[in-house]
Amino acid sequence: MGMNEPKIIDLSHTLSSDMLVYPGTERPVFQWLGRANSEGFNLTRFTMLTHTGTHIDAPKHFLDDVICIDEIPLNKLFGKACIFRNNKKLKGQEISLEEIIASGFQLEENQIFIMETGIEKYAETKQYNEIFPYPSKEVIEWLISKKIKAYMTDATTVDPVGTKDSLNHHLLLGADIPIVENLKNLYLIPKDKEFFISALPIKLKGRDGAPCRAVALIDFE
Ligand SMILES: [Zn+2]
Secondary structure, three states, X not given: OOOXXXXXXXXXXXXXXXXXXXXXXXXXXXXXXXXXXXXXXXXXXXXXXXXXXXXXXXXXXXXOOOOOHHHOOHHHOEEEEEEEEOOOOOOOOEEOHHHHHHOOOXXXXXXXXXXXXXXXXXXXXXXXXXXXXXXXXXXXHHHHHOOOOEEEEOOOOOOOOOOOOOHHHHHHHHOOOOEEEOOOOHHHOOOXXXXXXXXXXXXXXXXXXXXXXXXXXXXXX
């Protein structure tokens, strides 16, 4: 097979004990269980929430008797993707279907959809959790009708701040569409070029979500 080495763009935030996390949640905790200069090896224990940093929401996040993180078919989280890039000022506003259509955005069926809200500029600041735009219900219903494989975004959630019903989560996860949140470096993905995305979760049995290492793969041949 004449397949060349793709260029890899890292789309993941670094997990650390002082990272910004979702309001009201705890940061990851890391602890040395062994050190090379005493025990002869370095070994870490870490504890963290399943939804901290760049991570995947399985349908199990909001529903019961549905697919868990270890059961998501991996082809939903690996494949061709297309990005809608919001270039309006960020003020926690709704992104409407009209503005997506008017931008000339093209979406093929069975692709991964990426919503670049632009909030990444505010990574590690308070505003990151406050002023991200979010898609309207009509946008989500349109994406479901287009059979997207997964919904991925640079924002920390797909619902507005302070939502009571988490409607967008319910709609996507109810349609068996996994959600990837807190991507970064989306601006490094070249415009008008085909690319693949890979965002595979660690395999936690029967759980609601998991951290992932997300990457874009460019220049496949
Ligand atoms: Zn989540």
